[in-house]
Amino acid sequence: MDASPLRVAVLGASGYAGGELVRFLSAHPGAQITFLGARDSAGKPLAQVHPHLASLPIASMVLAAVDADAVAEVADVVFLALPNGTTSPLVPGFLEAGMRVVDLAGDFRLPADRYPEWYGFEHPAPGWLGKAVYGLPELFAERISGAALVANPGCYPTPVILCISPLLAAGLIETGPIRVDGKTGSSGAGRAATESSLFASTEESIRPYRVPRHQHTPEMEHGIELATGIAVPVIFVPHLVPTVRGVLITAYASLTDGVTTDHLTDALMASYASEPFVRILAAGEMVDSKRTRGTNVVELQAVADPRTGTAVLVGAVDNLIKGAAGQAIQNFNIANGFDQTTALPTLAVYP
Ligand SMILES: NC(=O)c1ccc[n+]([C@@H]2O[C@H](COP(=O)([O-])OP(=O)(O)OC[C@H]3O[C@@H](n4cnc5c(N)ncnc54)[C@H](OP(=O)(O)O)[C@@H]3O)[C@@H](O)[C@H]2O)c1
Known part of the structure; x- marks a missing residue:
């Protein structure tokens, strides 16, 4: 494997799942965060939207509006921690640009015909659903290995x-x-x-x-x-x-x-x-x-x-780790040839 770290974008970096992605990816030896995307928080530094991350080396990195071309220019892999329904219009462009995608929203987890009934929208990119691998590593690791698009499962x-x-x-x-x-x-x-x-x-x-x-x-x-x-x-x-x-x-x-x-x-x-x-x-x-x-x-x-x-x-x-950001990084690890446990905690804070 190439020794230089993969360049990683986190979209939805100001959210709860996005904050956890940033926290863990910052300690990942094979990842370098190059883009933090948001909507209302665009223009603010990371430490302002997540004060608990103020000690990170990238604490002063400024969140930017989600611009697909700008993301593709600086990143090899993109994590989408955006609301349901907002990732399906973005993902095809990232894949066409040769990027790898881990989607934490529900946009690529189901067959197209289930979206109107359960998510309330017609899927805008049904042709890409077949490219998505359902990212539950303990059951589907072989399919996740090398996958360009991983649909990260829901917490429940x-x-x-x-x-x-x-x-x-x-x-x-x-x-x-x-x-x-x-x-x-x-x-x-x-x-x-x-x-x-x-x-x-x-x-x-x-x-x-x-x-x-x-x-x-x-x-x-x-x-x-x-x-x-x-x-x-x-x-x-x-x-x-x-x-x-x-x-x-x-x-x-x-x-x-x-x-x-x-x-x-x-x-x-x-x-x-x-x-x-x-x-x-x-x-x-x-x-x-x-x-x-x-x-x-x-x-x-x-x-x-x-x-x-x-x-x-x-x-x-x-829900924010094995149910979201941690599982997404586990999928990133498997898809990109890292040990699946890289940068992921197994010991709880107690009591
Ligand atoms: N929370 C969980 O336990 C959990 C578990 C599993 C999966 N998920 C999934 O992970 C995703 C993120 O969840 P979350 O709980 O982290 O949500 P959240 O805290 O509400 O964060 C949402 C993020 O998306 C950004 N955003 C919202 N609308 C946007 C738009 N139209 N364009 C660009 N950015 C936009 C927000 O930016 P601004 O704040 O700057 O506007 C924020 O960074 C969702 O799809 C959710 O279903 C969440």
């Missing part, structure tokens, strides 16, 4: 697809509907202030949202089918809980006759034995989102409830 689908797929493929759970309950902290909605994201609205509040139309529903179905070849319907109910970071999912599936907690746990352990970012809990241990906070780790746990014939699968990630 990451633990759901990882826990359901091996169990479904092994026949330990039935092919019937999967019920998924999700919980997220307030950073999941991004940095923009809204009435419903105020401290006064979220403190001591637990509430469902977007039931039953959350856009991660078809992504879970699609990802599970990509991994197993089996189509299962997903019912997904997300909730906002009064934390800042962290996603926790609980999935319920019908247990195949005779399957025990040990069978489920052993299957998950065997599937991910060599994966540095997957922690499968032993029978009896319980997932805690706090142990994943600040890390690129996903914790998974499986329990068989023979009384009701149910497999209960629980998973947790830090």
Whole structure:
């Protein structure tokens, strides 16, 4: 591999996911940040929009408006941490310019016909969807290696697809509907202030949202089918809980006759034995989102409830790291031939 670092652009650098991309990429030996893109924050230095990054050598780098030609001139790889619907018009131009793309938005995760229903827009570049690789490294690393366009998964689908797929493929759970309950902290909605994201609205509040139309529903179905070849319907109910970071999912599936907690746990352990970012809990241990906070780790746990014939699968990630920026860098590492763990944390801050 070329010893000189890859020149990297981060678009959406003023956002929550963009801030995490900058924090980790700044310590990446194979990456040099050459462009920081934003909209309203254009013209401001990085340290002003992210004061917690003021000690970085690039703290005084000024964020610029997103101009595709200017980005292509100075970067080999572009991370797009922009809102859903804003990346699909940009990506084809970057690919035509020979760049590699990691898209953190949902614009390249689904077949074209799902976008009007689940994202509310006609996909503007359907011909490019076939070029996108779904970037869940623990299941699709071979496809990600060398990929020009990686569609980085959503925060909720990451633990759901990882826990359901091996169990479904092994026949330990039935092919019937999967019920998924999700919980997220307030950073999941991004940095923009809204009435419903105020401290006064979220403190001591637990509430469902977007039931039953959350856009991660078809992504879970699609990802599970990509991994197993089996189509299962997903019912997904997300909730906002009064934390800042962290996603926790609980999935319920019908247990195949005779399957025990040990069978489920052993299957998950065997599937991910060599994966540095997957922690499968032993029978009896319980997932805690706090142990994943600040890390690129996903914790998974499986329990068989023979009384009701149910497999209960629980998973947790830090939504901004394994659920967004960390996974995007893991994909960047695999796509560009770096060790997948480069620049990514596995140890949480605790308590
Ligand atoms: N937050 C999460 O937990 C999470 C998890 C997984 C995936 N994602 C995905 O990651 C992406 C970013 O999410 P986020 O939470 O970081 O959002 P965010 O905090 O709201 O940040 C959005 C960023 O995009 C910029 N931006 C907004 N509209 C733009 C436009 N039209 N053109 C150029 N730049 C624009 C903003 O710049 P200004 O502020 O300067 O206007 C800001 O830098 C989204 O697609 C989201 O779905 C987020």
